[in-house]
Amino acid sequence: MGAARYMEKDALPAWLEAVGKSRLVLAPRLQGKSTAFLPFDPSKGVSLKGLATASPKHALIPRHETLMEYQYTKTDQIPPRTGLEVRELIPDQPVLVFGARPCDARGFTVLDRVYDAGAKRDIYYCARRDKTVVATLACTEPADTCFCTRVGGGPDDATGSDIMVTELDQRYILEAVTPRGEAFLLEQQLPDASEFAAKAQACRDAVRAAMPEGESLLDAPDKVEALFNEMPFWDEIAAKCLSCGACSYLCPTCYCFNITDEPKGNKGVRVRSWDNCMSFQFTLEGSGHNPRATKSHRMRNRVGHKFCYYPTLHGGALSCVGCGRCIAHCPVSMDIRSIVSKALVYEKAPKEHTNV
Amino acid sequence: MASRLEELKAAVRKALPDLDVVIAWAAGPNSLEHTPLFITSEAEIDLMTWDPRCSQNLAGYLPGLRGKKVGIVAKGCDARSITELLQEKLIDRGQLTIFGLHCQGAADPEKIRAVAGCGNEVESAEIADGKLTIVSRKGTCAIGLENGLLAKCFRCTGADAQPCDQFIGEHGAPPALTDAPETALDRLEAMGMEERFRFWEEQMSQCIRCYACRSACPLCVCQDHCAAQSREPHWVDQTDHPREKLMFQAMHALHTAGRCTECGECERACPVGLPIMTMKLALNRQIKTLFDYEAGIDPEKTPPLFQFRETEEHIKERKW
Amino acid sequence: MSVLEGKELRIIGFLCNWCSYGGADTAGVGRFAQPTDLRIIKLPCTGRINPLFVVRAFLNGADGVLVSGCHPRDCHYTEGNFYARRRLEVLRALLPVMGIDPARFEYTWVSASEGQRWRTVVEKFTEQVHGLGPIPAFNSGTCLDACLSTAISSAPAHAAIGETHGLST
């Protein structure tokens, strides 16, 4: 790891406020009954306890962003000569995401493979990505819905982070992971923490060691693919699904979007907004035909995408980071872990029933 | 409790051969809240469970299963949703077998986490002599019902499932609850108009537009064709603005006006915990005073907005 | 175009074609002077009025909404206004919960012959809305993504494309 700095825990708000002068700071805040990554407000503080209800992915893919503004123009003569003016809006807001968890940060890399894929670069995404520093807080105690270790991550996983933050007694140790993080860290007026690096490392190792065992889901792709035509399997799985979008919208890796024009008279905006494959409209075609007409089809797609299609496209990397939000916040307690486990054992015991 | 569960299992086991599926509850990944169980084979019956953690209203699945022979396990409040669905002819009574239960109250995960601290790995939850007893890895704690039950339990109109084909156990009164906790509606009504508007603006800015509230609502029968997700008609646009989300909440409230049985699924389902029952409660209150009507009580009645009287005794029209 | 700043407020009227729209005509034929704020949207019947139109108008920034139809038992379609009355009474309870002053909304019955009554309704309602002033607007700041989009660098507008005759788009 590169540069290391530290601060006393109670100095955090002041520091975030200072950083906030030059960039937008997104930190977890308890708002009502849920915790979300919101623009830091000194009067409202931060809540770093546990996992935020919603992931910080909106730092890179906002719930909606205006891709462009357009306007029809007319000349004065009759009939008028008319034209179309287009103004594209590229974000250039520097952002610090503070208090993301390793799973959240790992989620960003899942997005990178899609939006920042060499030749296929999404200018809006990349503009945000380049100006965003991700400071990740290493985990200390897993929730009972956590399963990062089963999908290749871990409580100390630095993948996708620019800075790794470790709690050490009354201090936060900040260690640069990427050049971007390094550069940012060096700008900060914080005391050097090289001396604590080893301790921080040890503390992270301890947490990882203490993680509960669980079968790895890394080799799910083939099994899931094999079930593609097993509709009875998916029917049974999806029976209780409500087809809402809670899982996808809270998920750090779901990146699907919808693009709509929202016209107002002669003007209008083209908006890119979150969409999710659990919704009937997601694959609804203009003809009225829908290739994923039932929630079983849609469930198959969600699981299939995370544990088969995506890995197949991206060198085996799953598009699930095991944060467990989809389990903890599902209105009917769907459990993607057991869905995949079930898939893994399906052929073996087709009629065995584990409740999901 | 245990004996009730065995009775219930027995009843389901007996009826299953004549049914395509029975909907019940089973333990799930979230130890404070059970999960729906779709029983199609004998073996699955043993996964059934019944205790205060069976908070979910299973009636919402029924319209989607129309045409099948369905059995459903229902609490008092769930049965009101079933009644409403029957009333609107969205399900067929003949195809339905209702296993009715006496409900002592449904546990509120939020409250339990807050009050008892024993959030995780709950092993059992039971209601006995006015206390909700939670046994978890962190130990045992008994909570007064006021601090342990869902808000809807304070509005309980009948703890016994009605209608019902097979009633399990003894009939009984709703949980004896005093001093209902302050609802968002109470708080709202203490505010001035603009303050209320700001309240919703703030709440709606948290909404992630997942539509779980709608998907969980047993009376949102449009589901896949919800007007909130169509361009024809185009009621709400795709932007993330609070205006559009508030518009949707108004839409949900008005579409369920006179039909909503206050089962609370919309709020229970909301992943960010928004008080979206509030508008519906206000409308129900108005409908009670205007039309002396409560949804989900009498399957023979017609929802008040789908009928009229030439002279409305309780409507005071403005004189100009 | 929009309301005349400081002079007018944004007031929308939903009128049924058979009675109230005719009543407004009668008022016009009688040259009954009225405030200029009201903008009338004509509908076949008050039964066509989905209360959500009213909600939409308010959320879009209307300062007042007035609905008017045939007197009870005088509906051209016999029953439309009876249904409307129930729907609008329910709406009346929703508005204050949303933080929209219920006094910004009224519904009434004006027949095609009641030009004088129409004038009175318009005058009283307009006065009532002016008493309340403009409706509170949303702070765009509450929209998180607005924060994320602050300090937008705008690429120069592309040259006009698709020079067509008419707006056949």
Add this chain to the structure above:
Amino acid sequence: MNIGVFVCHCGSNIEGTVDTAAVAKAAMGYPEVVFATDTMYACSEPGQAGIIEAVRNYELDGVVVASCTPRMHETTFRRTLERAGLNRYMFEMANIREHVSWIGKDRAANTNKAAELVMIAVEKLRQNTELTAGEFSINKRVMIIGGGVAGIQAALDCADGGLEVVLVEREPSIGGKMSKLDKTFPTVDCSSCILGPRMVDISQNPNITLHTLSEVESVDGFVGNFNVKVRRKAAYVDWTLCTGCGECAAKCPSKKTPDRFNEFVGTTTAINIPFPQAIPKKASINPAACLMLTKGKCGACVKVCPAGAIQFTQEDEIVTEEVGAIIVATGYDLFDFTKYGEYGGGRYPDVITSMQYERLLSASGPTEGHIKRPSDGKEPKDIVFIQCVGSRDKSIGRPYCSGFCCMYTAKQTILTKDHIPDSQSYVFYMDIRSPGKGYDEFIRRAMEEYGARYIRGRVSAIQPKGGRYLIKGVNTLMGDQVEIEADLVVLAVGAEASKGAPELAEKLRISYDSYGFYMEGHPKLKPVETNTAGIYLAGSCQGPKDIPSSVAQGGAAASKVLGLFSKDKLASDPQISSVTLQRCIGCAKCQSVCPFGAIEMTEFRGMTKASVIATVCQGCGNCTSACPQGAIQLSHFTDNQILAEVNALCPY
């Protein structure tokens, strides 16, 4: 879409307070508008030619006209579009006259408002679709409600035109008010002599079905296909047997029965034929007065009736008539003068109404045409006529002029002189209203040749005085008090809406004014139409009228019906609801609120879906409001169109 906007000056009606050029300029800024101009009279021939020209030159496929109310000229301009080769429904109107220029003085505000009304018209038009009218067959029978002179004229004209006619009359005989009159102005010819033959024609015309002693119970359906239930009240006489010989009346013991036909001057019997010329000439029993029906003993009539037609057990009967059009000719009723304390409030026997006086004058009346005072049967010498009793008086809610009272009062003074040469008539009047052919000359004759003394002023009091009456009033021309002693006082009572007029209007779904008179389609251009297709007005039900106007309207209404029925099929308004199958979930909420039963639930690939019966749908849109997912939409009033208007007006 290429939209053209035409902003009408309407001479100075609009231009006077709206800058139409500015409105047109603003309109050019609206979406898809490629042509906009102001025009002097859009509805005029050159105005319409201008629209057609623009449509051709600028390839317009939609037109907005900003002018008067659509109720005035919508159809005019729809036809213009058709002549220009466009679909008539690709048109919207902005009402900037009745709703803008005529109600506001502030030119800036008006102009801005007008521009916005054009804007929403454009926004709505952008989502209009080409519609083509469907066709439905019509039932070429006509019902006429009311058998007064207007109804009779309408019935005869329709019947002569070859239509089947159903004539419904509330009283036992047709004839209405005119049959009670002795003579008519200004010709002073015998009322029953001119009406009588017409009444006979009715009874003899094979095309006319007559329901007297009958009232309309309910009306369903719509133009071309109305379904009317008529209640035939029990006459307690089998009219198929009754020959109208009158034996029964001669023998009926209850002679003290109040005589409705004679305005309660004198009495009649419980069973009677209202008057000699009655059509149908059938006896009927007044159940309130009949001893048999009240006390259960008597039956004198049964004994004498040669035809054995008496049936005490008879009950009301409901007959259903299916007709394609309805003419309403329910006439008027007389103002109840007892509201006026100063005229004795009904306490003085010799203070009577003009209609009662007509009965005294009538040879077929209770006094065989001899004028006798009700109190003592003496012949009056000094007679005072008071006009505007219940007319032109705000204080009792009758601000309007009844129109014909001046004339009949003059007539009555003339007849009085004829009957009693040594009599003297006095007339208290406010103004003389005598427009019409030969009317004013008639008044002059009453004054000059017949010596009726006209006093301009109101009467303040009538006081009994030694068997006569002292009438105190003011002469506003002389500016002094007048006191006249008279034997008889005749009050020229005004006309008011017929009893039960509002209830009937509600059954027919037509509108009525605050006095209960029915609303015509347009005060000038549609005097006998109503806003409900297939329902027409004739005579005083629309407002007080004299005989010639009533007859004219009866004929006019008949010609409207004949015109309507000249086609074999009617075009149905295509602005009706339709269902998007993919979106419909078959919850049947639309069906439950449709007032016309125009929605049926059908099977589609095993799913239940709503479907609209095009010829039954009337386009109210109640279904669209009830459908949560917006699967059923009323064309040209779709959710998106109304939302577009709202969004345009409130652009946040």
